[in-house]
Amino acid sequence: MQRVQLRLFPITMTSGSQRLRLPYLLMSIVLLQACGPKSTVAPDFASRNVQRLAVLPTIAPMTVREERVGYFDASLAAELEAAGFELLDPTLVRNTCSVPACPERRRLSTRYDLDGFVQTEITSSSSNNFGIGFYNQLSGTLQLHSADDSELASIAYTESKRGGLVFQSGQIIEGIQETFENVGDTSFNTLADKFARTVVQELPEARSRLLDPAVASSPNSEDSARDTAGDYRSNVLAEITTTRVASRAFEVCARGTPNRSAYLLTSRHRSNLREVGSGLYCGRFALYPNSGPLMVELRSAFGSSVREPLALDLGEHAQHSGATTARDTPEYSANEENRTLATQTPTAIIR
Amino acid sequence: MTYLPRFQTRRRAKFRSILFILLLLPLSQGCTTAITHQLRFDPTEPLRVAVVPFYQVDETGAIVDSDPTLFLVDNLPGVSKELEDPPAVVVQHLVERRLADTAFDVLPPVGVQADLVHHSLTKELSYDHERIRSLSPQELCALLSCDALLYGTLRTWDRDYYGLQTVSSLAFDLRLIRAADEAVLFETSAENSESRGLSKGPTGYSSLVIEPLRGLDNEILVDLARETVQLALAPLASSSRAAILDTPPPAIYASAHDARNSVVGRMQPLTVLAFGTADQAASFSIGSVIQNVPMDEVSPGHYLGRYFPLPTDSFTLLPVQITLSDRYGRMTTQEIALGPVELTATTHDIQEK
Incomplete structure (x- = not known):
């Protein structure tokens, strides 16, 4: 048996049987652990059937621009949806929460029958470019709380990327390419995607309450309570009525499932219709020849929607793009006001 | 061979030394470039930057109002002509042109001007x-819709005539400050000078007289400023610019609505006007109750929108906000300064409630 001493590292190795000193072994384990996320998941997470979540606004340092926070939010939402969670419409969250901590969250959980809230805090973000190499990192913590504010999961993680000539030993072309690509928001966006994927993977699988027989058979099952809260399962768009109220102004009304959000979609905008009666959504708009194509959309609080094109003649320049002047638009005579122009019954009413 | 007495030799040597030093002095003052930089962020980050109007200061730091009549030489034909803008504005324009080489999303100067007037x-x-300078960067960027502000101060814009020599000198400071935390991301201090006359080498008698006069031309100082600005902003230059940066972000120059005493009438639509960048998607919202009412571009850059209330609509003192967005998704919003509007509930609605 030969004893070989490595002078560089104070490790004694013997051929035939290798022994590492215990402290170095422990240090290696610690180092390896520091590379991955630190997760804390409540033991009863799986039994709570967590599926419907509201993603609260991300808390980020002031130095992280809004556009980057927006990209981070979109990336996280995509990963959560891919993992099977249903997310409340962010517009509803934004309109309800006065601050990122959202003290009004109980209102959301009651109205939309939520199972929990997700909030991420970006603790640090840095981009270090030293010419021949770069090192970028993004640190943050994702927390998932139940509707009654108990913590279900907490995942802390640091995503980092290094590259350039220094870190691509021997791979000169790759090093140059990495340095070239490490510009602008690309570096942050890449980290954001990886961060979101990694932390969401730490969460237990989303579990639909419909799969739980105990919930399905309870008095407060999907069909009754969820309809009030905004059941995601169906959006019914039964009828669309268009009425001219003034020159080039139209009232658009859609009848469908109650407690939804309804919109008129023009070529460039999404304008809301107000629920003026149970399941009746209306709005009045000045529409121009270049406003089309027009669609009416009915959307649930959890993102499922149904759309129907709006059959409305806006004049001879309808469906054309580009700005037009008032002279180009045909004038309507006064006796044509308040005339119902069309009532259409959508062909596909249930989505 | 005539030998001069020793004391006369020493006197000549001394005279030559003094002459040499006198000739060297203008040379040493003639061309000096001193530029210092401090860069504290990644210059490839596409920050939306607004250039705050530059001004000139004197030795005490007091703002100087540039009076064209002070520079009489600018009215001498063949020597120099008056600048169209004050020197600080000339430097500002040069900086704005150089920012096209950076990765910044620079707000159009006319938009910044309109917002400041607004x-x-x-x-x-x-x-x-x-x-303007008394406002914090956060407050100023809230008005201008920006991420960072570029401040510039012109310290020196001089032409000194010494008979055989004219020295044009320039000095300015630039600072880029992030609005969110008021961190100084970049600062530079630049000094440069250019001489015309004796220091340029042996010349004939006529050139000795004319060259210094030519050195009084404003164009020389403007060229010097152009070169100095390029050197000062060199650390911010980026070879990789996203295609989105080839066009400026949308800007709203002016906006208004026609609600009298902040009240929206039920029989008349609320008309909203906006003037801004042409060929954008424009809409307005009233709080979060009325969202994204489309506006039509009735002529390039002029947008018109109307809100027709439903019988059931009602709201109390909500702001009217205009949004302009381009094809890349960049958005600019402006709250109409005329104030919030309200729509009272109808008697029918009150009875129902």
């Missing part, structure tokens, strides 16, 4: 620099 940050026919 918020009454003017004094007589010029900007109220003291009031």
Whole structure:
């Protein structure tokens, strides 16, 4: 048996049987652990059937621009949806929460029958470019709380990327390419995607309450309570009525499932219709020849929607793009006001 | 061979030394470039930057109002002509042109100007620099819709005539400050000078007289400023610019609505007007109750929208906000300064409630 001493590292190795000193072994384990996320998941997470979540606004340092926070939010939402969670419409969250901590969250959980809230805090973000190499990192913590504010999961993680000539030993072309690509928001966006994927993977699988027989058979099952809260399962768009109220102004009304959000979609905008009666959504708009194509959309609080094109003649320049002047638009005579122009019954009413 | 006495030899040597030093002095002052930089962020980050109007200061730091009549030489034909703009504005324009080489999303100067006028940050026919500088970067960026502000101060814009030599000198400071935390991301201090006359080498008698006069031309100082600005902003230059940066972000120059005493009438639509960048998607919202009412571009850059209330609509003192967005998704919003509007509930609605 030969004893070989490595002078560089104070490790004694013997051929035939290798022994590492215990402290170095422990240090290696610690180092390896520091590379991955630190997760804390409540033991009863799986039994709570967590599926419907509201993603609260991300808390980020002031130095992280809004556009980057927006990209981070979109990336996280995509990963959560891919993992099977249903997310409340962010517009509803934004309109309800006065601050990122959202003290009004109980209102959301009651109205939309939520199972929990997700909030991420970006603790640090840095981009270090030293010419021949770069090192970028993004640190943050994702927390998932139940509707009654108990913590279900907490995942802390640091995503980092290094590259350039220094870190691509021997791979000169790759090093140059990495340095070239490490510009602008690309570096942050890449980290954001990886961060979101990694932390969401730490969460237990989303579990639909419909799969739980105990919930399905309870008095407060999907069909009754969820309809009030905004059941995601169906959006019914039964009828669309268009009425001219003034020159080039139209009232658009859609009848469908109650407690939804309804919109008129023009070529460039999404304008809301107000629920003026149970399941009746209306709005009045000045529409121009270049406003089309027009669609009416009915959307649930959890993102499922149904759309129907709006059959409305806006004049001879309808469906054309580009700005037009008032002279180009045909004038309507006064006796044509308040005339119902069309009532259409959508062909596909249930989505 | 005639030998001079020793004391006369020493006197000649001394005279030559003094002459040599006198000749060297203008040379040493003639061309000096001193530029210092401090860069504290990644210059490839596409920050939306607004250039705050530059101004000139004297030795004490007091703002100098440039009076064209002081520079009489600028009215001498063949020597120099008056600048179209004050020197600080000339430097500002040069900086704005150089920012096209950076990765910044630079707000169009005319948009910044319109916003400053819109918020009454003017004094007589010029900007109220003291009031502008008294606003914090956060406050100013809230008005201008930006991430960072570029401040510039012109310290020196001089032409010194020494008979056989004219020295043009320039000095300015630039600072880029992030609005969110008021961190100084980049700062530079630049000094440069250019001489015309004796220091340029042996010349004939006529050139010795004319060259210094030519050195009084404003164009020389402007060229010097152009070169110095390029050197000063070199650390911010980026070879990789996203295609989105080839066009400026949308800007809203002016907006208004026609609600009298902040009340929206039920029989008349609320009309909203906006003037801004042409060929954008424009809409307005009233709080979060009425969202994204489309506006039509009735002529390039002029947008018109109308809100027709439903019988059931009602709201109390909500702001009217205009949004302009381009094809890349960049958005600019402006709250109409005329104030919030309200729509009272109808009697029918009150009875139902």
